[in-house]
Amino acid sequence: xxxxxxxxxxxxxxxxxxxxxxxxxxxxxxxxxxxxxxxxxxxxxxxxxxxxxxxxxxxxxxxxxxxxxxxxxxxxxxxxxxxxxxxxxxxxxxxxxxxxxxxxxxxxxxxxxxxxxxxxxxxxxxxxxxxxxxxxxxxxxxxxxxxxxxxxxxxxxxxxxxxxxxxxxxxxxxxxxxxxxxxxxxxxxxxxxxxxxxxxxxxxxxxxxxx
Amino acid sequence: xxxxxxxxxxxxxxxxxxxxxxxxxxxxxxxxxxxxxxxxxxxxxxxxxxxxxxxxxxxxxxxxxxxxxxxxxxxxxxxxxxxxxxxxxxxxxxxxxxxxxxxxxxxxxxxxxxxxxxxxxxxxxxxxxxxxxxxxxxxxxxxxxxxxxxxxxxxxxxxxxxxxxxxxxxxxxxxxxxxxxxxxxxxxxxxxxxxxxxxxxxxxxxxxxxx
Numbered sequence: 373x374x375x376x377x378x379x380x381x382x383x384x385x386x387x388x389x390x391x392x393x394x395x396x397x398x399x400x401x402x403x404x405x406x407x408x409x410x411x412x413x414x415x416x417x418x419x420x421x422x423x424x425x426x427x428x429x430x431x432x433x434x435x436x437x438x439x440x441x442x443x444x445x446x447x448x449x450x451x452x453x454x455x456x457x458x459x460x461x462x463x464x465x466x467x468x469x470x471x472x473x474x475x476x477x478x479x480x481x482x483x484x485x486x487x488x489x490x491x492x493x494x495x496x497x498x499x500x501x502x503x504x505x506x507x508x509x510x511x512x513x514x515x516x517x518x519x520x521x522x523x524x525x526x527x528x529x530x531x532x533x534x535x536x537x538x539x540x541x542x543x544x545x546x547x548x549x550x551x552x553x554x555x556x557x558x559x560x561x562x563x564x565x566x567x568x569x570x571x572x573x574x575x576x577x578x579x580x581x582x583x
Numbered sequence: 584x585x586x587x588x589x590x591x592x593x594x595x596x597x598x599x600x601x602x603x604x605x606x607x608x609x610x611x612x613x614x615x616x617x618x619x620x621x622x623x624x625x626x627x628x629x630x631x632x633x634x635x636x637x638x639x640x641x642x643x644x645x646x647x648x649x650x651x652x653x654x655x656x657x658x659x660x661x662x663x664x665x666x667x668x669x670x671x672x673x674x675x676x677x678x679x680x681x682x683x684x685x686x687x688x689x690x691x692x693x694x695x696x697x698x699x700x701x702x703x704x705x706x707x708x709x710x711x712x713x714x715x716x717x718x719x720x721x722x723x724x725x726x727x728x729x730x731x732x733x734x735x736x737x738x739x740x741x742x743x744x745x746x747x748x749x750x751x752x753x754x755x756x757x758x759x760x761x762x763x764x765x766x767x768x769x770x771x772x773x774x775x776x777x778x779x780x781x782x783x784x785x786x787x788x789x790x791x792x793x794x
Binding site: 373374375376377379380381382383384385386389413415417418419421422423425426427428429430431432434435436437439440442443446447449450451453454465467470471479480481482483486489490504505506507511512513514515516517518520521523526527530549550551552553555556557559560561562563565566568569572573583 | 584585587588590593594596597600624626628630632633637638639640641642647648650651654657658660662664665676678681682690691692693697700701715716717718722723724726727728729731732734737738741760761762764766767770771773776777779780784794
């Protein structure tokens, strides 16, 4: 957005802070084990401070501005990831960042008009894991307009993913009938999603992004 | 999020559809002139359809799920941009996508639980524009906790940007006192931001992402 660079990065190296951040990320072990944890934030605080220092009245305490800053922060995050790939660095993207944002805000002293949007744990890798499976491009590319999915499309696009030994095993150990049920009933349930939607909106309000 | 690939890409090549999309993007000429326009969407529709086809009950009609899908779509978008850079393709990222989303939703027939989040115009470039200016890394990197900005920090971090001939000229032609005022008073005003926050939230609700 106008090359305003609406992001900030908080670098965590101290063991003490990693231990505090760990439960917020569901105690995934890389938060403590990786040498560096990066919390990338949507940031309209710096730009608003700049404006006030320059006799200008910022008007960025609203939802559109959150989306603009979060977008900028995520584009920055992914380019950082791609550059780290080129350097041979390893990282893990933690989706847990938006699950309990208020705790991160408090721990990292994030001021009004900033918001944590992504976390990367970073280090030199001691393994070369296989690439993740991907749906075929035709499953998500639509020509001219969105072509909604028929049951036969779903079968065609998801068959390979569902038949991977890793995913068949995932279904077995979770005692489910289908891979989709592992997602809907265990990993990302309606109950959790709705509860975390509320805490996310509450934190957005507290940080000044919902008026 | 669980490698669900929560995005879709709508490819626009037809002149007719480009002409319809053009006003939504404030008639920026590249929408019509570029051979291809890509509208990248947050998409929980495909995953929810997959779930229903597999005897699973999806619970992704909520705000957290929108943020998860928008995140996934933006990370995809930026890797696509970085790969296009490597191929020598040129593109322009249109921030206008979230300004009038309902029009895009209607034009591209985007179903419930999808949402347009980024647009790229793509083509083979006939110029090599200079890189955009960037703030120094120390302006957005914080060690261990967020260190809020003093007026002296702002002076130090923004001086180079403000003194660029291009930006000095930008202030002059807009008859403003400072570069920041060009942003707050002309390009991204409180009035516009607040109005577009409302239309954005309305469209999110209509697409099923606000319960």
